Amino acid sequence: MPLDPLSATFAALADPTRRAILARLARGETSVTELAEPFTMSLPAISKHLKVLEHANLISRGREAQWRPCRIAPSALKDVDGWLERYRKFWDENFDRLDDYLQELKAQEHEGNAPDKAKPKPKTEKKRGRKK
Amino acid sequence: MPLDPLSATFAALADPTRRAILARLARGETSVTELAEPFTMSLPAISKHLKVLEHANLISRGREAQWRPCRIAPSALKDVDGWLERYRKFWDENFDRLDDYLQELKAQEHEGNAPDKAKPKPKTEKKRGRKK
DNA sequence: CCTATATTTAACCTATAGGTTATTTAACCG
DNA sequence: CGGTTAAATAACCTATAGGTTAAATATAGG
Numbered sequence: 001m002p003l004d005p006l007s008a009t010f011a012a013l014a015d016p017t018r019r020a021i022l023a024r025l026a027r028g029e030t031s032v033t034e035l036a037e038p039f040t041m042s043l044p045a046i047s048k049h050l051k052v053l054e055h056a057n058l059i060s061r062g063r064e065a066q067w068r069p070c071r072i073a074p075s076a077l078k079d080v081d082g083w084l085e086r087y088r089k090f091w092d093e094n095f096d097r098l099d100d101y102l103q104e105l106k107a108q109e110h111e112g113n114a115p116d117k118a119k120p121k122p123k124t125e126k127k128r129g130r131k132k
Numbered sequence: 133m134p135l136d137p138l139s140a141t142f143a144a145l146a147d148p149t150r151r152a153i154l155a156r157l158a159r160g161e162t163s164v165t166e167l168a169e170p171f172t173m174s175l176p177a178i179s180k181h182l183k184v185l186e187h188a189n190l191i192s193r194g195r196e197a198q199w200r201p202c203r204i205a206p207s208a209l210k211d212v213d214g215w216l217e218r219y220r221k222f223w224d225e226n227f228d229r230l231d232d233y234l235q236e237l238k239a240q241e242h243e244g245n246a247p248d249k250a251k252p253k254p255k256t257e258k259k260r261g262r263k264k
Numbered sequence: 265c266c267t268a269t270a271t272t273t274a275a276c277c278t279a280t281a282g283g284t285t286a287t288t289t290a291a292c293c294g
Numbered sequence: 295c296g297g298t299t300a301a302a303t304a305a306c307c308t309a310t311a312g313g314t315t316a317a318a319t320a321t322a323g324g
Contacts, residue, residue, distance in 0.1 A: 007146050014142035015312085019215075026219060032271060045313055047272060052311090066270045066321045074223035081216055081223075083151075084209065087158060091206035091213075147282085164301060177283055179302060184281090198291045198300045 005057065006083060009076040012056035017041070018049050022072065025059060029071040137189065138215060141208040144188035149173070150181050154204065157191060161203040 003011065012018055021035055036046040050070060053059045057076040062069045088095045135143065144150055153167055168178040182202060185191045189208040194201045220227045 004148060006151070007148055010142050010146035011311090014139050014146055016136060016139055017312095019138070022219070026222075033269090041312090042314065043271075044273080044315085048312070051272090068271065072219070072222055077216065077219050078223040080212070081220070084213055084216070087154070087204070087209050088213070090158075090204055091210040143281090149282095165299090173282090174284065175301075176285085176303080180282070183302090200301065 008056045012052050012058055025072045029069045031067045140188045144184050144190055157204045161201045163199045
């Protein structure tokens, strides 16, 4: 019944309201009331969403007088990225090429004499920084 | 009621059984019965999970006589990766440094004369390929 | 202490997620 | 055709997700 951490994280991210809250928090720490402001739903609803995010380790909360400022916690998102890693080859062409290159390196290593097919000219750079 | 695509994807990934199915499919296309084999639950249950994965665009299914082979579909995972992109800076130090560097470049551009603080020595390489 | 503000908790409702067993559908095979 | 194998569908059950309103809790400030 206590969902495993990764499941909890994905479940938390499966709600547009919660993703919107994260998007807001990406711009900086803020209070519950301010987080609730853009939404039409009640404050207790937001409070519940925040609890879900917190249990999923997607946010952490401080305390400052009567406010409970929320901020993004990196660990869970990092775990999602880690989980994605092994599927990257299914869509990332660049990843594919790197993979091929590594395979080939290993092959050369073992044979001493390279098969010399196509000689792909490595280009180690991954080009996976940011879109822009 | 028709969940937006990203929510559907995250919801689909929030179940360990479904993630296990994806992990199996990452090793290659296979049939429903073979997919069900490692699990204790009934075949209709697996069938439902597959439907969820399919609606989330995480898998696609072929037809071969009485078998419906399943394979991974890249688009949804790619979308998750895209969504993650803007949060990467929260945990990826390398990303951070690149970001700083770009900021600085822009600053120089506008001022003509660089502030010359610390002079971080770019190091453009992202080093974000694969773990090992 | 009293009151205003910020947030959580409680009690409740409804829809749906995830499972079950029993029944159908579809395609192959002798 | 009749049997067998592969998979989906139907009908059902139970727990829980996501919302509501009303009440409780915590803190600052006159």
